[in-house]
Amino acid sequence: MKRACIVHDWVNLVLVPIIAAMTMAGLVGLIDPALVTYAFIAYVAGDFVWVFLQPEAVPSLPTVILAHHAVTCVLLCVPLKRPHLHWYTCVDGLVELNTFFLIARRQFRSRTTRKVFSWLYWASFLSMRMVLYPLMVPLFWREMQMTEEAPWWEVLACVGSQTILCMFNVVLLALSVMNWRKRRAAAGETKDGASAGAAAGQRAAGKAPGAAAAGLKQRVRQRGGSPDEGELVPAVKGAAAAALALKARAV
Template identity: 35%
Template sequence: FGDGPGAPGCGAELDRQTRLVARCGKPDMREQVPEKKARCDHYRWHEAFNLYSLPLVLVLCTAGALGAMDGWYSCAALFGHILFDTVWITWKPEALPRWAAVIQIHHLITLSLLLHPLRNPEHAVYACYEGLCEYNTFFLVARRQFKGASKIMNIMFWATFIPTRILVFPIVIGMCPKLLRGHGLGEKLNVYGCQFGLLLFNCVYLYTLLRPRKSKVG
């Protein structure tokens, strides 16, 4: 999350170099610059990955939600995308602007939830409904990357935020008592726990976006 123009860690790296200059004189550029460049590269590669892969995932989720294709395949594609992304940001947390640990937890909860429709294909369509929140993720990334169209992307970001992140999840949760009838306690705990966890995440995320920013003094 976040809309900083630079890659994560780049500013911190420059600050570290400034401190090194103050303490030791000119920094060893052979050591510092490649490290900074690598951190920035991982950020750019991850952003590009989302910009190119999310549209495909969204086409599949939309088709599954509309009944145009078997939702199980949509869930499988979404599961694969999130699993790959989880491995990436675990390997290179600097690929995200911030909150890498929080996103890792969010991804793990999502993967755990997706195991249910993968085991129960008749429920895959509901996972496709919730998978539409990736529209919001796409516009979040696009807002950072397409500076010339940032206003349009910001409008699309907010236009997709409330429907896909705040409204869909409570609706699906309300369907769970009927959908999970006959399932074991462990399955119910997994589904309910993950659903409420993701809804809580979205609400906290909304709060962080709307809370007043503290102005810096000096």
């Protein structure tokens, strides 16, 4: 992984939990939800500039991420004019928990930690990105219909942006499944290769005693004598011992 990506990930491992904590605090009324909107806009805008200037700061698809950030900023601007929608920023912002689990899974390399974060990632992905986000589309539509004198472009900015984010989540799910299948296929090929190598080693080990005996017989005949059991037995025993050692290494 490139150094720029590692730095970007670790900065987000610090900032994303702060944003997530603010969204939860805003949901329960501990802080003004408007503060969450302002903080979110600052975070997304800052990350947009970072990725735009340094595309290698993300593992892949920087253009898609920039488009996602742009749509998110459009959606976040709606509550600036319609303050009663600030609370929905906190609802949508819960998805940052999923973002944190994704980055943590990528950066914390121990097997146990990776499994835990992978489970948390998928649990939050399915519940938030695939359930919560689509449910927000009709809610936003209802809120905008109840808003007096809301022009069509405001409705489009609100409902349309949320719909696009849902589509992005579907694409993200498809990419995640494809990557998972590739990793499984690569692991299967590695396992098959190791098994084939072990089998070849065992076959070679099985042939070793007979090959040693045949070679000794040939050398005796070349000297004009006949194969003597006294000579063959020690040689075959030595070859057998070598074969057992080779089998052990192959396994």
